[in-house]
Amino acid sequence: MDKLTLLKILGVLVGLFLVSLITVYFLYPKINEDKYEKVVSDFEKQKQQEEYQSFYRPPRPKLNQVEDSSYAGPCYPGYPQDEFAAGYDSASAGMDSLRMVNTRPEVRLIPVPGVMGAEEQRLTGLVDSLQQVIAGLETELSSKEEEFLAVQAELAEMEEEMDPAEFSDRVKSLLNLDEDELAPILEKMSQEQLVRLYFGGGTIQREKILRSLKSDKAAKLMTEIM
Structure with missing residues (x-):
C-alpha cells in the first residue's frame, strides 16, 4: 500500500472519530439525562460557592511586605506575624463556615431583635394597637360590672x-x-x-x-x- 492510500484511510478514521465524538457530545444529555443534570448542577453549585467566597472573604494581609519580625497593626503594635496569621486564618475560616451554614435551605439564622423589616414593624404596631383596644374593652367591662x-x-x-x-x-x-x-x-x-x-x-x-x-x-x- 502506498502512502496516499494510508493517508486516506487515516483521514477517514480521524473523520469518523470526530463525527462520533461530536455525535456523542450532542446526544449525551439525552442518552444519560440524569447524570448530565447532576453534573451540570454540581458544576453550578461549585461555581456559585466559589463566587460567594471570593466576594465575601476579605483579603488576607500581605505579611511578606512587613520588613521586621513583628506585625505593627493599627490596634496591636508589636503583634507577632505567625500568631497574627494563624488567628486571622482561624477567624476567616469561622466566618466562611457561618456563611455556608446560612446558605443551606434547612438552616436559617434567627433575626436580631430590633432589626426588622417594614412588614414586621407594621405587624408589631398592629398587635400593639389590638392589645390597647383589648385593654380598653376590659376596663370598660369592669366598670360596667361595678355599676351593675x-x-x-x-x-x-x-x-x-x-x-x-x-x-x-x-x-x-x-x-x-x-x-x-x-x-x-x-x-x-x-x-x-x-x-x-x-x-x-x-x-x-x-x-x-x-x-x-x-x-x-x-x-x-x-x-x-x-
Missing part, C-alpha cells in the same frame, strides 16, 4: 327598707292614676325605679306604665327587663 353590682346592692337595700306589702300598696296607689297624670311622674323616675315599679304591678298595670312612658324610655325599660 352597685345597682343590685341599691335595689337590695330598697327592698330591705320597705316591706313588700307596703311597696305593693304604693305601687297600686300610683298606678291608679290616669295616664296623663302618671306620665310626668314616670318621666322623673330613674331607670331602676321604673324596673321595680314594672315588676311590682300586674299585667294591666304594666301595660299602663308602658303607655304612659315615651317610646324611647319604654323601649329602654323593655330592653333592660328582657
Whole structure:
C-alpha cells in the first residue's frame, strides 16, 4: 500500500472519530439525562460557592511586605506575624463556615431583635394597637360590672327598707292614676325605679306604665327587663 492510500484511510478514521465524538457530545444529555443534570448542577453549585467566597472573604494581609519580625497593626503594635496569621486564618475560616451554614435551605439564622423589616414593624404596631383596644374593652367591662353590682346592692337595700306589702300598696296607689297624670311622674323616675315599679304591678298595670312612658324610655325599660 502506498502512502496516499494510508493517508486516506487515516483521514477517514480521524473523520469518523470526530463525527462520533461530536455525535456523542450532542446526544449525551439525552442518552444519560440524569447524570448530565447532576453534573451540570454540581458544576453550578461549585461555581456559585466559589463566587460567594471570593466576594465575601476579605483579603488576607500581605505579611511578606512587613520588613521586621513583628506585625505593627493599627490596634496591636508589636503583634507577632505567625500568631497574627494563624488567628486571622482561624477567624476567616469561622466566618466562611457561618456563611455556608446560612446558605443551606434547612438552616436559617434567627433575626436580631430590633432589626426588622417594614412588614414586621407594621405587624408589631398592629398587635400593639389590638392589645390597647383589648385593654380598653376590659376596663370598660369592669366598670360596667361595678355599676351593675352597685345597682343590685341599691335595689337590695330598697327592698330591705320597705316591706313588700307596703311597696305593693304604693305601687297600686300610683298606678291608679290616669295616664296623663302618671306620665310626668314616670318621666322623673330613674331607670331602676321604673324596673321595680314594672315588676311590682300586674299585667294591666304594666301595660299602663308602658303607655304612659315615651317610646324611647319604654323601649329602654323593655330592653333592660328582657
